[in-house]
Amino acid sequence: MSAISPPAERIWWKQPIDKLEFTWIAIAFVWSLVMFVMMVYWHIAGGQNLSNETYKTTKEMFAAKTQAVVDKYTVRTGTDAEKQFPVVKPPAGSDIYLIGRLWDWWPIYELEVGKTYKLHLSAMDYMHGFSLQPQNINIQVHPNYEHVVKITPNQKGTYSIVCNEYCGIGHHTMVGRIYVK
Amino acid sequence: MATTYRICPRSGLQFDTAAEKLMRWNAVAGVLALLLGGIMALGVILTRWPAVHLLPADQFYLALTSHGVNMLLFWIIFFEMAVLYFASSTLLHCRLATPKIAWAGFWLMAIGAIMTNVAIFQGESSVMFTSYVPMQAKPHFYLGLILFAVGALIGCFVFLGTLVVAKAEKTYEGSIPLVTFGALTAAIIAIFTIASGAVILIPTLLWSLGYIREIDTIMYRIVWWAMGHSSQQINVSAHVAIWYAVAAIVFGAKPMSEKVSRSAFLLYILFLQLASAHHLLSDPGVGSEWKVVNTSYFMYFAVLASMIHGMTVPGAIEQAQRAKGYNKGLFEWLRKAPWGNPAFSSMFLSLVGFGFLGGISGVMMGTEQLNLLIHNTIYVPGHFHATVVIGTTLAFMGLTYFLVPVLFRREVLFPGFAKLQPYLFGLSMYVVALVMMGAGTLGVSRRHWDMAFAGSGMAYEWPGAAYLMMGLTGIAGVVAIIGGGGWILQIVFSLLFGKKLDEGETRSTPIPLTLPPQTGAHAAHIGTPGTMVLALVFLVSFILYYFVNWKYLSSLWGMA
Numbered sequence: 001m002s003a004i005s006p007p008a009e010r011i012w013w014k015q016p017i018d019k020l021e022f023t024w025i026a027i028a029f030v031w032s033l034v035m036f037v038m039m040v041y042w043h044i045a046g047g048q049n050l051s052n053e054t055y056k057t058t059k060e061m062f063a064a065k066t067q068a069v070v071d072k073y074t075v076r077t078g079t080d081a082e083k084q085f086p087v088v089k090p091p092a093g094s095d096i097y098l099i100g101r102l103w104d105w106w107p108i109y110e111l112e113v114g115k116t117y118k119l120h121l122s123a124m125d126y127m128h129g130f131s132l133q134p135q136n137i138n139i140q141v142h143p144n145y146e147h148v149v150k151i152t153p154n155q156k157g158t159y160s161i162v163c164n165e166y167c168g169i170g171h172h173t174m175v176g177r178i179y180v181k
Numbered sequence: 182m183a184t185t186y187r188i189c190p191r192s193g194l195q196f197d198t199a200a201e202k203l204m205r206w207n208a209v210a211g212v213l214a215l216l217l218g219g220i221m222a223l224g225v226i227l228t229r230w231p232a233v234h235l236l237p238a239d240q241f242y243l244a245l246t247s248h249g250v251n252m253l254l255f256w257i258i259f260f261e262m263a264v265l266y267f268a269s270s271t272l273l274h275c276r277l278a279t280p281k282i283a284w285a286g287f288w289l290m291a292i293g294a295i296m297t298n299v300a301i302f303q304g305e306s307s308v309m310f311t312s313y314v315p316m317q318a319k320p321h322f323y324l325g326l327i328l329f330a331v332g333a334l335i336g337c338f339v340f341l342g343t344l345v346v347a348k349a350e351k352t353y354e355g356s357i358p359l360v361t362f363g364a365l366t367a368a369i370i371a372i373f374t375i376a377s378g379a380v381i382l383i384p385t386l387l388w389s390l391g392y393i394r395e396i397d398t399i400m401y402r403i404v405w406w407a408m409g410h411s412s413q414q415i416n417v418s419a420h421v422a423i424w425y426a427v428a429a430i431v432f433g434a435k436p437m438s439e440k441v442s443r444s445a446f447l448l449y450i451l452f453l454q455l456a457s458a459h460h461l462l463s464d465p466g467v468g469s470e471w472k473v474v475n476t477s478y479f480m481y482f483a484v485l486a487s488m489i490h491g492m493t494v495p496g497a498i499e500q501a502q503r504a505k506g507y508n509k510g511l512f513e514w515l516r517k518a519p520w521g522n523p524a525f526s527s528m529f530l531s532l533v534g535f536g537f538l539g540g541i542s543g544v545m546m547g548t549e550q551l552n553l554l555i556h557n558t559i560y561v562p563g564h565f566h567a568t569v570v571i572g573t574t575l576a577f578m579g580l581t582y583f584l585v586p587v588l589f590r591r592e593v594l595f596p597g598f599a600k601l602q603p604y605l606f607g608l609s610m611y612v613v614a615l616v617m618m619g620a621g622t623l624g625v626s627r628r629h630w631d632m633a634f635a636g637s638g639m640a641y642e643w644p645g646a647a648y649l650m651m652g653l654t655g656i657a658g659v660v661a662i663i664g665g666g667g668w669i670l671q672i673v674f675s676l677l678f679g680k681k682l683d684e685g686e687t688r689s690t691p692i693p694l695t696l697p698p699q700t701g702a703h704a705a706h707i708g709t710p711g712t713m714v715l716a717l718v719f720l721v722s723f724i725l726y727y728f729v730n731w732k733y734l735s736s737l738w739g740m741a
Contacts, residue, residue, distance in 0.1 A: 002433050002435050003428065003434065003436050004358050004429045004430065006355040010354075012440060013439070017440065024488070024489070028488040035548065036477040038731070039473050048734050048737050050469075051741060129557045131626060135738055137738060138463055138555065139463050142465060144398070145398070147466075151739065151740055152738055152739030154738055154739060162626055165557055166309055166628040171628075172632075172634055172635070173635075175639045
């Protein structure tokens with residue numbers, strides 16, 4: 001009698017459990033608990049947690065807020081290699097807005113290392129994927145939702161924002177930039 | 182409505198003639214979907230291989246959509262229908278409930294699958310398997326999926342009806358076999374899955390027709406994944422049931438403990454659905470508490486269940502082998518296993534790959550904070566090629582080697598290739614999964630036509646290692662497609678030209694299953710030290726990999 005036949009013992013639920021099998025279940029259970037605790041622990045002690053701050057918004061409203069920051073803090077117009085996008089240098093601690101749209105991340109920001117910014121993310125059309133490289137931080141960006149993420153760059157450099165949520169035929173050209181100085 | 186019963190002279194299994202025909206048609210339809218999905222896979226892999234970069238962007242996204250839909254839905258669910266009918270009517274020695282309705286279900290599935298594929302190949306529905314709103318496909322893309330799902334739902338109810346028939350007509354004694362229990366788990370999860378699919382796809386269809394103005398993107402992702410992920414849990418239940426079945430068929434292995442194995446299946450029903458939440462770990466709009474509670478599936482009860490099956494299946498094999506005298510040392514039972522029997526080698530490669538590659542990476546991805554590292558990178562397809570291709574597809578392929586003579590009554594042609602095929606396909610898929618995960622760890626995006634970002638003003642330069650891994654993905658992917666395509670050819674040729682085998686006796690009444698006299702005495706207990714060692718190796722790899730990723734996470738920009 002095997003697994004493809006009815007159990008040979010009619011009262012199979014009273015059969016004793018093998019000792020090694022039981023040990024393995026106990027180990028696996030403890031490990032599951034450790035993994036559960038780890039997530040909670042990181043919320044308390046860890047430095048990388050995705051913020052839960054989210055608001056309903058509209059495309060027009062988010063675009064207007066972004067434009068306001070761009071108008072206020074633009075330091076230069078980007079070169080051709082920067083698509084002539086405004087390069088914006090907001091003061092540390094401020095709210096910065098990043099638009100994901102077919103097929104740009106707009107505008108370009110210049111941030112200071114070690115300073116914290118409140119990054120607001122939203123999309124203008126389809127969903128997009130904020131994929132910061134070479135850090136490898138990946139966040140889903142939705143239209144009509146404004147997601148506020150506190151970020152603290154910890155290293156100087158030029159960072160790229162690759163779009164990693166499929167958004168149509170030009171998806172592969174959707175790359176943005178953040179400078180950390 | 183009278184049917185007849187055929188007793189297979191090779192396996193002793195008893196087939197309801199009506200059910201048998203349904204199993205054959207469902208299995209064949211599944212293989213056709215696999216063929217189409219496989220051809221698409223070639224287009225996808227040859228485009229993502231940077232040095233080849235075969236298809237233009239529009240065709241690449243079309244091929245990728247078709248590949249996902251055909252592999253993840255059509256191939257697997259058609260085959261699962263065959264498994265459900267097998268696990269009910271064949272294993273319980275009874276007639277299939279309402280075969281005519283089962284045929285209606287089959288044709289709905291077939292029409293749906295064709296309709297969705299037509300929509301994809303017309304070129305205006307390249308929305309990927311996930312069809313995230315507000316990107317819109319043509320209405321018949323969604324309608325085809327809905328028809329397919331309704332057909333599959335009918336199949337699940339026929340399965341449940343057959344269990345009732347078997348019970349009412351007393352064709353077996355005691356409890357249903359463990360494999361049938363696993364199939365029941367799959368059917369219950371399937372019903373939940375299909376209901377979720379209806380909840381999201383029907384409004385989406387109406388939206389594409391213009392009757393609904395807008396669909397909320399977060400709601401779409403939550404409900405869609407209650408279908409999209411849960412449908413992969415049907416696969417897990419089905420392929421774990423097949424592991425037990427193959428262990429039983431090849432070794433006569435008996436579950437180490439019915440109680441433990443059945444409880445583990447029960448955990449799947451209770452907790453696996455919640456796993457769907459892990460697709461939203463990097464999304465706004467859902468809170469951390471929701472994420473943590475759901476993805477730890479109430480403290481990883483579902484992971485616990487898989488870890489249990491991962492031990493009890495090889496444990497059952499070890500016990501069966503030791504009982505036959507393969508007792509030397511820790512691993513003689515494994516060394517002397519029939520590695521040349523493709524049903525066994527497929528099953529064993531499926532089990533190891535599912536656990537080590539698919540399981541460990543799945544738990545890593547399903548951890549709230551760690552998900553930030555890999556969300557939407559090619560790590561994700563790396564993971565699910567380990568679970569769905571190595572876990573499910575390879576197990577289904579292995580079972581088919583057994584089914585060709587038993588169900589289709591044909592001899593398997595090219596037995597030499599059959600011996601090699603599981604290794605060719607399975608091991609190359611191990612490599613595919615690994616290098617995709619490697620590239621994903623470096624950040625490479627999934628569903629992305631060109632990692633060189635041709636035409637972009639601000640292209641990002643991936644590290645050389647990322648290019649290397651994508652190249653290796655291409656090479657190993659092509660080998661895997663050869664292994665998978667070879668399997669399809671072999672099975673199709675065997676069905677068409679293989680030597681016809683003796684049908685066996687056909688009778689008008691089923692022979693019921695009876696239990697041996699209940700003595701109350703147990704067979705001598707046999708330990709499973711070898712399996713325990715393997716399980717501990719697994720645990721150590723799991724723990725190391727898990728914490729390496731926390732270390733990586735801690736080096737990133739601060740986020741709060």
